[in-house]
Amino acid sequence: MIRVLIVDDEPIERMALQKIIEEGFTEVEVVGQASNGREAIEAAARLQPDLITMDIKMPGINGLQAIEQIKATNERIKFIMVTAFDTFEFAQQAIRLGVYDYMLKPSRISVVLDTISRVVEEMKHLQLEEAHRNHEKEKLRKMTPLLEADLVEQLLFTEMPAQILHEMIDLIGLPPAGDGFVMTLVFSEFGEQEEEQPDLDAVYAHVKNQLQMYAQPYWIGKMSGHQIPLIVFLDGELTPRAQAIGLARRLLQSMNGIWDRHRLFIGIGGVCRDMRDMRKSYHEALLASMDVSLPARYCLYEDVSRQDIQSVGGHTLEMEKGVLEAARCGNMDGASDILMKMIDVSEGFGQGIAMAQQRIFEVLIIVSRMLEDMGMVVNKPYFPYPPTSYKQLKAESHLLIHQLVDMGDAVETDLLQTMKAYIQAHAHEDLSLERLAATVNRNPFYVSKLFKEHFGMNYIDFLTEHRIETAKGLMQETEMSLKEITYEVGYNDPNYFSRVFKKLVGLSPTDYRKMLLRPSNKKQL
Known part of the structure; x- marks a missing residue:
């Protein structure tokens, strides 16, 4: 109008x-x-x-x-x-x-x-x-965080031509590139139980919200392996060191009282005068974040002693544990992310590619043995030929860790069949995820992941569907009352059972039973 x-x-x-x-x-x-x-x-x-x-x-x-x-x-x-x-x-x-x-x-x-x-x-x-322009602007606004994260990933993990770099900056309207450094935000102390796992999206959103409150221009990458890479550009009259420490302290302070259980440590790389050198600053930030026990909870690469850098190989043991834990929980993407970090550390340390490949191979062997012990069908890791660059090593390692387990074959393993049989036999009881996991000697978080991966639903939904299907069978095959059926399939509250039944079937238990009786009534007539 x-x-x-x-x-x-x-x-x-x-x-x-x-x-x-x-x-x-x-x-x-x-x-x-x-x-x-x-x-x-x-x-x-x-x-x-x-x-x-x-x-x-x-x-x-x-x-x-x-x-x-x-x-x-x-x-x-x-x-x-x-x-x-x-x-x-x-x-x-x-x-x-x-x-x-x-x-x-x-x-x-x-x-x-x-x-x-x-x-x-x-x-x-x-x-x-104008409406079309606004629509396009809104689409670009929604895409900007993804493009920004992709830009950071390209800069830190691959080699990006200068022309493409400038085109992407202009496209998404990011702060202009200038002198800067890389910070790695490392979150640790996550629990093993599913309910103890953090909402990583919420953690990531919290960090972004905090950064938007500061005047410091930055580009933020995606969270992977519980780490967030951050490219920070120099701004103002303060020295680079003062700017880095100030930003680190503000971020750490923002976590107090909210994410106390998920400890944050920040590694800070050296200043780069050319955007294409940010990979070097990233590697330095990784090296600076190796010892997360430091009381300050942040460390600048320039403060790391040469002796500490020479012994950095020992610090990757924590990363190796992270790879094993992620694989044990069925999170192969997370395991791959941490493996990529290990390779980045080796590159930053200046380690030879052959030595880095050997260490990655040893980790993959340990992972494959662990998965075999868990009852999975595992493909043996094998590097077909020596890599000639760290980029090639990362690509090969990413492929190998995802090929370790054929998830299609894993569905038919004794582990999954045992869990399905146990649920069918004990669905009428108070059957918790922890109880089910204990019967197969597995971590509850891993069992939950397994259900989502192979059955397309979480454990509770699987149990609920089985109970409702059992109830439908009892309505058709027996003269049991609805109240009796409620208790028979594992529910203690008939009203709750009725709500769950209607949500899945589309009819209340009473209406469903009437529908079953209708054909037989017609025959009698």
């Missing part, structure tokens, strides 16, 4: 124009009238019209002066000039002010309709274009 304000010092002219507009257009609404320039300025601010028909010759502030003042505060409003004087002077000023069209008065109804129609159609076209 196009909103119109009519401005004219003659009441008859205003009333006539309003009647023509209201009778001639369905998509145009007259929202108000004004009798002089002052009233027009006030009404435009109050009513926010899309279009104003403006008389030129009025007492006090004339039409052209009013247009100028209104456009100074709202350039979106369009104008049709209405005048009894067809002079070159008025035309010049109207063009300068960006007036869309003009009408001489008195005008025939057809002329008024034709003039307003042209302006309205043009405005509708502009509105559609």
